Amino acid sequence: MATTSTQSKSASKRRRPAAARSAPGGANGTAPVRAPVKLDGETRTRFYRQMYLIRRFEEKAAEMYAHGKIGGFLHLYIGEEAVAVGAINALEERDHIVTHYRDHGYPLVRGTEPKRIMAELFGRETGTSLGRGGSMHICDVKRNFWGGYAIVGGHIPPATGLAWASKYLKQDRVVLCIFGDGATNEGEFHEAANLASVWKLPIIFLIENNLYGMGTAIPYVSAVTEMYKKACAYDIPAEQVDGMDPLAVYGTVKHALDHCRAGKGPYLLEALTFRYRGHSMADPEQYREKQEVEEWRPRDPIPTFREDLIAAKVATEAALKAIESEVEQCVNEAVEFAEASAEPELSTLFDHLYAPSSIEQFGGRIPEAEGYAEIYAVPDANPGGGNNPSGTRG
Ligand SMILES: Cc1ncc(C[n+]2csc(CCOP(=O)(O)OP(=O)(O)O)c2C)c(N)n1
Ligand SMILES: [Mg+2]
Numbered sequence: 001m002a003t004t005s006t007q008s009k010s011a012s013k014r015r016r017p018a019a020a021r022s023a024p025g026g027a028n029g030t031a032p033v034r035a036p037v038k039l040d041g042e043t044r045t046r047f048y049r050q051m052y053l054i055r056r057f058e059e060k061a062a063e064m065y066a067h068g069k070i071g072g073f074l075h076l077y078i079g080e081e082a083v084a085v086g087a088i089n090a091l092e093e094r095d096h097i098v099t100h101y102r103d104h105g106y107p108l109v110r111g112t113e114p115k116r117i118m119a120e121l122f123g124r125e126t127g128t129s130l131g132r133g134g135s136m137h138i139c140d141v142k143r144n145f146w147g148g149y150a151i152v153g154g155h156i157p158p159a160t161g162l163a164w165a166s167k168y169l170k171q172d173r174v175v176l177c178i179f180g181d182g183a184t185n186e187g188e189f190h191e192a193a194n195l196a197s198v199w200k201l202p203i204i205f206l207i208e209n210n211l212y213g214m215g216t217a218i219p220y221v222s223a224v225t226e227m228y229k230k231a232c233a234y235d236i237p238a239e240q241v242d243g244m245d246p247l248a249v250y251g252t253v254k255h256a257l258d259h260c261r262a263g264k265g266p267y268l269l270e271a272l273t274f275r276y277r278g279h280s281m282a283d284p285e286q287y288r289e290k291q292e293v294e295e296w297r298p299r300d301p302i303p304t305f306r307e308d309l310i311a312a313k314v315a316t317e318a319a320l321k322a323i324e325s326e327v328e329q330c331v332n333e334a335v336e337f338a339e340a341s342a343e344p345e346l347s348t349l350f351d352h353l354y355a356p357s358s359i360e361q362f363g364g365r366i367p368e369a370e371g372y373a374e375i376y377a378v379p380d381a382n383p384g385g386g387n388n389p390s391g392t393r394g
Pocket of ligand 1: 102150152179180181183184208210212213214279
């Protein structure tokens, strides 16, 4: 129905796009919705623990941010946990993961120690990036988790390059490249999707459609509001999947992996999900009604999956409570570890900027380090505390 005034048009755009909220469609909207896979009770209970770990880890991180213990940006994944758990459990260890800045959940599922991720958020030398990256740049190369990129869409071309390397070297490794709905409006996405299709690269483009890019609802910035439809421009098969159901995500990613491993080229998935918190800790959420967030509460993947486990007699209430208190302890220990860890020494500021081969090219010296002390005053404390000292937005 046509809108009659600017005001009503704005209001309708703020509401969730009806088309994107309907039942997930199949490959390019034509195939039937994929039936959820059946997994044994132990695996499903493990999925629950992983989702609960992400949730409690991030709730604790938010608390630490409020106390000024974590600086810079902090983008929470609360509400989207089923996507990471379903997708990453479907992968083999040799497969690669490349993602955006909302990145604490993926390494938690991949097996990175929670205390090293928390230490990274605290900017400590025991962190996953030795305290130099912070929240948006968690990485764990040993587990083929390549991070954590802050530039929207910027990681899609390098992820596609990894897929090209895998094909060229005949490694049978698939790349899982994760990004938001907003990133699909960036040129990098289109350029990478095009070449991935032309070269039949083993890459899964996994879009987390949480309805917003920062404070902008999808219809304001995207002519196509159902993300999976963008794949047809590059002849890439695509599906929507319920991103609040880890089993649905798992099954769909497995299917996409089979497609990639068979040499048929890329696959694109759109996980329909929702973030219950603001875009980042600095977001006052003025662009959406509280009611919209409440409407999504019944679909929260954690209590719903918990209820399912009990109803199916996969786990008892007591068993799940035991898991929850073990996770609680694990998160508290992560904070204790981070607090007890040292900040990186100032004298190491220029370490790890270049690969060893590049340093050799510079005659064993780091160019940026030259004359540093004379040019810059050495900061004696963190002036910004837990808030964004640069004043930039992101
Ligand atoms: C190239 C670029 N433009 C703008 C920004 C600022 N920015 C940070 S996150 C974000 C929203 C991205 O939304 P989406 O891709 O949907 O991911 P979500 O945050 O919803 O998970 C924007 C615009 C940026 N980091 N990089
Ligand atoms: Mg988004």
